[in-house]
Amino acid sequence: MNNTQPAQGELSVMFSGEGKTLSGHGIGPAVHNYYLMHTVVSGRGSFEIDGRRYDCSRGDTFLIFPDELFSYFADDAQPWHYVWVAFKGHAAGHLLLSLGLSPSSPIVHTDELRHLTSLYRKIRSTFERTSFPELADLEAGGHLRVLLKEIGMLNEGKLIVDSLAILPDIDRQIKRAVRWLSYQYAQPISIEQLSRSLGYHRTHLSKMFKQVTGVSPMQFLLKVRMDRAKELLNEQSHLSIDQVASSVGYPDALYFSKQFRKTFGYSPSEYRAQARNG
Known part of the structure; x- marks a missing residue:
């Protein structure tokens, strides 16, 4: 059904x-x-x-x-x-x-x-x-x-939750950071605040995060936000570009559009038009 x-x-x-x-x-x-x-x-x-x-x-x-x-x-x-x-x-x-x-x-x-x-x-x-x-x-x-x-x-x-117990401490913390960024992407996020909450200096956390995931915390967050933005642009045609931007953590729609174009090579409006015609 x-x-x-x-x-x-x-x-x-x-x-x-x-x-x-x-x-x-x-x-x-x-x-x-x-x-x-x-x-x-x-x-x-x-x-x-x-x-x-x-x-x-x-x-x-x-x-x-x-x-x-x-x-x-x-x-x-x-x-x-x-x-x-x-x-x-x-x-x-x-x-x-x-x-x-x-x-x-x-x-x-x-x-x-x-x-x-x-x-x-x-x-x-x-x-x-x-x-x-x-x-x-x-x-x-x-x-x-x-x-x-x-x-x-x-x-x-x-x-x-079981396998975390046998991982080194930094790996457990990075997995928690990944999970937190994946769920809180729509909120104002400070890597400095995230680092403090996990008990690490920002520079050290960023270095270890990249070692485990292959990208920096901000690069990871950007990917999560951009992937979600694509979903909203494709599936929620009633949302304006400003509303999509706000939904993925960007109060400034112009900055969101610049980041979207930098990531994918076209603007949010162009992607939405392509999705409709495709």
């Missing part, structure tokens, strides 16, 4: 479904611009992402990530039956990473499917029985969060 009024916030369901495939049925190689999670109820098949192939069967959940080339095919002898949910949101990537899920680690297994399939069913039924799409979006998002929590519980040994 499709969500006719998906929100543009941190996490929202786009559609959900269930299906039994034919022998050899396949998708890809292809790329999506959203997250798509399948859980295999019966049968088997293969899934490929990030250059790796995984053989999946009953109890396996596999996750497709935006802008990652993927393919999946049902087995000829025992084609799979699976349930799925597609979602997006500016917090989704970091949330999944905290659950230990990434293009290089996209599989989770359980021997007990009943609770997971029940949550998928609740997501689907939310859109089948409502006359108020906005309320359905809220309810489906709640079920999705519970589903992701259950997936995270299954992903033993890979949760960031």
Whole structure:
């Protein structure tokens, strides 16, 4: 079932479904611009992402990530039956990473499917029985969060909250800084204040941040803001350029436009026009 009024916030369901495939049925190689999670109820098949192939069967959940080339095919002898949910949101990537899920680690297994399939069913039924799409979006998002929590519980040994304990102190602090910048990008952010809150001098934090992530804190923040700005320009046509700028942490729309052009090679207005015509 499709969500006719998906929100543009941190996490929202786009559609959900269930299906039994034919022998050899396949998708890809292809790329999506959203997250798509399948859980295999019966049968088997293969899934490929990030250059790796995984053989999946009953109890396996596999996750497709935006802008990652993927393919999946049902087995000829025992084609799979699976349930799925597609979602997006500016917090989704970091949330999944905290659950230990990434293009290089996209599989989770359980021997007990009943609770997971029940949550998928609740997501689907939310859109089948409502006359108020906005309320359905809220309810489906709640079920999705519970589903992701259950997936995270299954992903033993890979949760960031657990793995942080065995990392050096600076690595733990950098991961916290990354998470903070990713969620607070719309607020006035001072790297000096962030450094003090983590107990490091700004110069030292910036040096270690770049060593761990490959970019400086301000470069990371700029990327988060610019990527979010692209989403808003493409998906929220009712927002003015000034409103988009404010939504990603730039009270000065002119400065925002200069940063956008410097990053992508065209202005926010030109990008919006291209997106509409494309």
